[in-house]
Amino acid sequence: xxxxxxxxxxxxxxxxxxxxxxxxxxxxxxxxxxxxxxxxxxxxxxxxxxxxxxxxxxxxxxxxxxxxxxxxxxxxxxxxxxxxxxxxxxxxxxxxxxxxxxxxxxxxxxxxxxxxxxxxxxxxxxxxxxxxxxxxxxxxxxxxxxxxxxxxxxxxxxxxxxxxxxxxxxxxxxxxxxxxxxxxxxxxxxxxxxxxxxxxxxxxxxxxxxxxxxxxxxxxxxxxxxxxxxxxxxxxxxxxxxxxxxxxxxxxxxxxxxxxxxxxxxxxxxxxxxxxxxxxxxxxxxxxxxxxxxxxxxxxxxxxxxxxxxxxxxxxxxxxxxxxxxxxxxxxxxxxxxxxxxxxxxxxxxxxxxxxxxxxxxxxxxxxxxxxxxxxxxxxxxxxxxxxxxxxxxxxxx
Numbered sequence: 001x002x003x004x005x006x007x008x009x010x011x012x013x014x015x016x017x018x019x020x021x022x023x024x025x026x027x028x029x030x031x032x033x034x035x036x037x038x039x040x041x042x043x044x045x046x047x048x049x050x051x052x053x054x055x056x057x058x059x060x061x062x063x064x065x066x067x068x069x070x071x072x073x074x075x076x077x078x079x080x081x082x083x084x085x086x087x088x089x090x091x092x093x094x095x096x097x098x099x100x101x102x103x104x105x106x107x108x109x110x111x112x113x114x115x116x117x118x119x120x121x122x123x124x125x126x127x128x129x130x131x132x133x134x135x136x137x138x139x140x141x142x143x144x145x146x147x148x149x150x151x152x153x154x155x156x157x158x159x160x161x162x163x164x165x166x167x168x169x170x171x172x173x174x175x176x177x178x179x180x181x182x183x184x185x186x187x188x189x190x191x192x193x194x195x196x197x198x199x200x201x202x203x204x205x206x207x208x209x210x211x212x213x214x215x216x217x218x219x220x221x222x223x224x225x226x227x228x229x230x231x232x233x234x235x236x237x238x239x240x241x242x243x244x245x246x247x248x249x250x251x252x253x254x255x256x257x258x259x260x261x262x263x264x265x266x267x268x269x270x271x272x273x274x275x276x277x278x279x280x281x282x283x284x285x286x287x288x289x290x291x292x293x294x295x296x297x298x299x300x301x302x303x304x305x306x307x308x309x310x311x312x313x314x315x316x317x318x319x320x321x322x323x324x325x326x327x328x329x330x331x332x333x334x335x336x337x338x339x340x341x342x343x344x345x346x347x348x349x350x351x352x353x354x355x356x357x358x359x360x361x362x363x364x365x366x367x368x369x370x371x372x373x374x375x376x377x378x379x380x381x382x383x384x385x386x387x388x389x390x391x392x393x394x395x396x397x398x
Contacts, residue, residue: 001027003027004022004026004029004038006030006038006284008172008174009384011382012284012386017316020310020316023297024296025296025297025299030306034069034075035305035306036286036308037301037306038284038307038313039307039308040317042314042315042317042338044296044297045338047296049343049345051294053292054307056087056088060289064079071181074175075286077184078170078387081231082221084099084231085231092344092345093344095228099210099228099232102206111148122139123368126140126368131397132397133374133396135395136394136395137392138393140364141394144360146164146237149232149233149236150233151205152236153233153236154198159194163187169183170187171238173385188227188230191227191229195211198211206232207229236349239282240357241281242388242390243353244356244361245390245394246281247271247275247357248394249391252372252396253377257328262369268357269354274334275357276315277337278315278316278328279315279328280311280315281390282311282387283310283311283388284310284312289307290304309338315339321335321337371396380395
């Protein structure tokens with residue numbers, strides 16, 4: 001089979017449908033003409049997430065070993081880093097333990113009043129805007145989680161816009177090689193500056209806590225510290241932004257479903273879970289690497305190959321979610337989805353992301369019940385990414 005070329009300009013769900021129809025394991029060409037194997041069904045993705053034969057460390061990747069992956073590759077910041085995204089075994093457990101205490105249910109629930117306050121402030125600001133046409137992403141879906149995660153990790157206000165610009169570049173696979181290399185270095189340097197400032201003047205934030213763990217017990221290398229912060233801050237707002245944006249878009253384009261939840265006939269949690277299944281914030285997660293030859297159904301993946309996890313395809317897999325898996329339906333009986341991963345690699349920020357959506361969505365529609373798309377659905381511009389499922393903007397009227 002010829003490799004399927006993943007196009008960052010194309011709709012991620014159109015590509016996901018095509019991939020799933022081609023089979024549970026499909027050879028693909030990633031941006032930059034890098035070869036990989038895509039796993040497309042719920043069962044195949046779940047196996048990759050729990051099977052130790054699929055490692056996260058780039059040292060298992062033959063293309064990396066041969067020096068075939070340049071540092072200006074559009075996906076370089078997904079593999080050439082040292083954090084939980086690229087760690088296996090004891091290293092992964094060590095890094096996860098350091099972070100997990102910050103994301104216990106108790107700590108997350110303690111953020112509830114602050115999330116409400118930030119949301120209320122953003123909704124009040126919307127009242128002063130031209131309600132005939134605003135971008136809901138930049139007005140609410142982006143600044144809410146960016147503010148929450150920045151306050152949690154003590155990111156100075158003056159650094160937030162640059163950090164957001166750099167993180168958005170990581171999700172953009174249409175950038176030039178020079179931009180990819182500059183963004184990778186820029187993320188490192190920006191977080192190194194924040195670490196240096198926090199080391200000189202510690203505060204009551206998670207960055208200072210991680211520095212203390214690093215300097216007090218040598219449990220984190222300096223590189224691990226910096227790239228762990230990149231992962232937690234970047235993932236801490238980007239995925240939540242897409243979750244809120246995708247949920248609003250789904251409701252505005254399915255008025256019958258919107259009526260069910262605003263009337264109280266269905267809970268907001270049903271909207272959140274159905275959005276995570278139907279339109280997950282991360283469409284395709286790079287990368288896992290085979291540590292030995294592996295067979296999935298009748299397809300054999302050789303040792304040392306890159307594997308792409310297709311969450312968007314798995315979320316609409318009829319074998320897991322029924323014959324109507326392609327339909328957005330908040331009344332369905334939810335079966336497990338993989339939007340936040342599975343097992344030991346489940347996203348630590350999943351509870352926080354869902355709490356922010358659970359607060360923001362009802363507050364938004366209570367305040368602005370006549371919210372509507374300002375453009376036809378076909379004119380909404382998708383993010384130029386094979387990784388993220390989201391919108392460049394969500395123009396609405398209210």
